[in-house]
Each structure stands twice: as C-alpha cells, then as structure tokens.
Amino acid sequence: MDDVSLIERGFEEFPATIALLDRRGDIVYTNRAWRAFADANDYAGDPDSTGVNYLDVCDAARETDEIAGVVADGIRAVLRGDRDLFTAEYPCHSPTVYRWFALRVVPIDTPRHGSFALVTHFDITDRRLAELQVNEKNEHLAALVSVLASELKAQLASATASAERLAAVDGDDAVQLSESLSRIDSLVDWGIAVAGQPSTLDLAPVDFRSHVAQARAVASPDGADDASLRVVGDGSLLADTHLFGLFLVAVLTNCYERNASLGLPSSVVVGTTADGFYVDDDGPLPSPEERAAVGAGSNQLLGVDYDVTHLSTARRIADLHGWQFDVVDSELGGARFEVRGVDWR
Known part of the structure; x- marks a missing residue:
C-alpha cells in the first residue's frame, strides 16, 4: 500500500465529515462520513459532492446566514495562505433534530498537485x-x-x-x-x-497583599486591630480578581468566627508559598465539619455545605481556578488553610 492510498484510507475511516477543496473551492474529495451524512439527510445532489464549489454554497447563503459568510471568508484566507487555521461553530438543525458542528480548516500543500484546504466538521451537539x-x-x-x-x-x-x-x-x-x-x-x-458570577473566569494578574488587606477590612469583626493579621510574602497571581477577593473574605471570616465562638482573640497569618498561599490561625484545631467542607461532602446542596458555608464557598472558588484547597493543623496551634496550584506572575 503506497503513502497516498494509506492517507486516503485514513480519511475514509475518520468518523468526522471531511471535504478536500482545491484552490478554487471545488470539492475534490469527501470521506465516508460525509457521504453517509448526506444520505441520512436526504441531500438532493450526489452524496459524494465532488465538483460542488463549497465557497459558492456559502456565498449564496450570506444574506440569510451570517456564519456562512464568515466561513467562506475564513476558507479563502486559508487557501490564500493568510491563515494556517480557521475554526467556527455553527448550528445545523433538521426539522426533527437540533445539531451543532465545529468547523476546522487547515491548508495542505503537495509538491505535485498544489495547495488544498482540508475542511473537517465535528459533531458537538452533546x-x-x-x-x-x-x-x-x-x-x-x-x-x-x-x-x-x-x-x-x-x-x-x-x-x-x-x-x-x-x-x-x-x-x-x-x-x-x-x-x-x-x-x-x-x-x-x-x-x-x-x-x-459567570462560569467563565476573567483571569488577570492580581496583587496578593492588596487583596488580603481589602478582604481583612470586610471579614474582620468590629474593633479588631491590624495586629490580628500579619502578611508574609507578596507577589501577583493569576486569578479572577473578584472571586479571589471573595475567596479571601470567606477564609478569613471563617478564621475570625471560629475563634470568636470560643471567646478568643484572633491571630491570623497569611503567607505565600512557591506554588500557592496559606491562611493560619491560632484558634482550635480544624473541626471535622471544616475538613469535610474543603472536599465535596455528601451533605452538600449545589456545592455548599450549610454547616460551614464560608469554607464550602471558598472550595468552589478554588475549584473554578483549578487550585487545590486543603485544611491541616497549623503551627500556630489552630487551622492552616492551604492553596496549591497557583500561577504566580
């Protein structure tokens, strides 16, 4: 089996629909998945589609389908050599089925036959x-x-x-x-x-010390002085600035409240590590409820443990950032809330 037939066999067995376009946009090859899709959807012409100009079809639909014009322009840019890749997502609904596809176009240059564009359609309906x-x-x-x-x-x-x-x-x-x-x-x-908060994070470098100071102002009980919190280390980390602030407020509030429940003054240290940061307090050791809240506990509803709401909220924010959030015994005698997997800038 020569190289050409091996490549064609691979295209033929590929599960996504494939069309190969020449420099004019004419379809010169389609694979089995393309032909099967055409047959299943009662395509009026030849299911093979060879000879049909892909660009003409997109251009004809410009006035009624905005994405068709975008796709035509993107494919032309690939064929001209202006782009190495063009992608787009589009709906392709039938009378009975909702469907969406991801389009991917890459150039293919051959020494004997010239330049082509390989157009692949992936079903992303699920x-x-x-x-x-x-x-x-x-x-x-x-x-x-x-x-x-x-x-x-x-x-x-x-x-x-x-x-x-x-x-x-x-x-x-x-x-x-x-x-x-x-x-x-x-x-x-x-x-x-x-x-x-939207599910998509707006990540940017945020200053660690300034966010700790802002969070302390919100979380600390009335009358607490600056001596109750000490910051060790500094730097900027990649995070959603609003959610990072909420994370710090949640953890600091938990520290202050767990000490207040015993009538004790709070002494908290917030510091940086090579791949994260921590919040230490000198209150009681971590309770079973606190240890469970930093994990996905069985008594949680919508990701919130209503016995320890601050920590379960912090855990959700850490999960959104891809951070690891843990609680261990602190060297100060209380609890140490650790975050790892942070991207320091």
Whole structure:
C-alpha cells in the first residue's frame, strides 16, 4: 500500500465529515462520513459532492446566514495562505433534530498537485446541549436568588432599623444585635455576588497583599486591630480578581468566627508559598465539619455545605481556578488553610 492510498484510507475511516477543496473551492474529495451524512439527510445532489464549489454554497447563503459568510471568508484566507487555521461553530438543525458542528480548516500543500484546504466538521451537539442545560439551570438559580434576596433584604432592613432604635436606649445586647444584623446584611450581598458570577473566569494578574488587606477590612469583626493579621510574602497571581477577593473574605471570616465562638482573640497569618498561599490561625484545631467542607461532602446542596458555608464557598472558588484547597493543623496551634496550584506572575 503506497503513502497516498494509506492517507486516503485514513480519511475514509475518520468518523468526522471531511471535504478536500482545491484552490478554487471545488470539492475534490469527501470521506465516508460525509457521504453517509448526506444520505441520512436526504441531500438532493450526489452524496459524494465532488465538483460542488463549497465557497459558492456559502456565498449564496450570506444574506440569510451570517456564519456562512464568515466561513467562506475564513476558507479563502486559508487557501490564500493568510491563515494556517480557521475554526467556527455553527448550528445545523433538521426539522426533527437540533445539531451543532465545529468547523476546522487547515491548508495542505503537495509538491505535485498544489495547495488544498482540508475542511473537517465535528459533531458537538452533546456539548452544546449540555451548555444550554447548564445555562438554563443558572438562569433559574439566579432568578431564585434574586427573589429570596429581595425578601430577605426587606426583612433585614426592618430588623436593623428596630435594633438601631433599641441600641440608642438600651445596653450592650442591643448594640450586639445591631452589629450582627449588619453583618448578616453584608453576607447576603456577598452571597448574591457569588451566585451572580459567570462560569467563565476573567483571569488577570492580581496583587496578593492588596487583596488580603481589602478582604481583612470586610471579614474582620468590629474593633479588631491590624495586629490580628500579619502578611508574609507578596507577589501577583493569576486569578479572577473578584472571586479571589471573595475567596479571601470567606477564609478569613471563617478564621475570625471560629475563634470568636470560643471567646478568643484572633491571630491570623497569611503567607505565600512557591506554588500557592496559606491562611493560619491560632484558634482550635480544624473541626471535622471544616475538613469535610474543603472536599465535596455528601451533605452538600449545589456545592455548599450549610454547616460551614464560608469554607464550602471558598472550595468552589478554588475549584473554578483549578487550585487545590486543603485544611491541616497549623503551627500556630489552630487551622492552616492551604492553596496549591497557583500561577504566580
């Protein structure tokens, strides 16, 4: 078997549809998958399609199908040698079936026969349907969050106003109630921000120290001084700046709250490592609930462990970035929350 027949045999058995175009855009070869697709969809002409000008077909559809014009221009750029690769995704629905394909065009230069363009169509229907299903679920979840948040915010506003009036005439208990309601209000805003985040990250270099300082301002309890947190190391890491801030707020809030539950002052150290960073505290050792929250626990709903909401939220943000998030015993005597797999810049 010579090289030409071996290559043709490979194209013939390839599961995706393939068409080889000459420099004018005429189809000079199609494989078995192409012919089978034409037969299955009642193509009016020869299923082989040899001799049909691919570019003419795309040009004829320009006025009614924007992607057809984009594809024609992309193929021409490959045939002229202006591009080494052209790709596009497009719908190709039948009366009974929704379908999407990914188009890939690359040049092929031969010493004897000149230049060609190899056009391959990959069926991506399963992926697109899955994306549509996820988007629909996200829209429903966002609508639910909006409704619940509006109701909860209204109730919190009323309760906060009452607490402030009590604090003006009463003692420490009323002041503490007012502060707690204010904290709940900020957490609701934070939760809405997390729920509203798109699934696609906007990655950029972010300054580590400045984000830690901003997160501390949000997470630390009223009256905590700067001595309660120390930062070791600096640098810029590749992350979604908003989600990275939420991650730090979540972990620091957990540190402050776990110490406050025992009536202890919080001492926290945030530092960098070669491939990540850590948050250490001097509170109690990690609880079983905290250890479970950094993994995908069985008692989680929509990825959130409602026993330890801050840590489960942090874990989800770490997962989105492809980071490894763990909790171990700290050298300070409490818990050490470690992140690995960070891209430092």
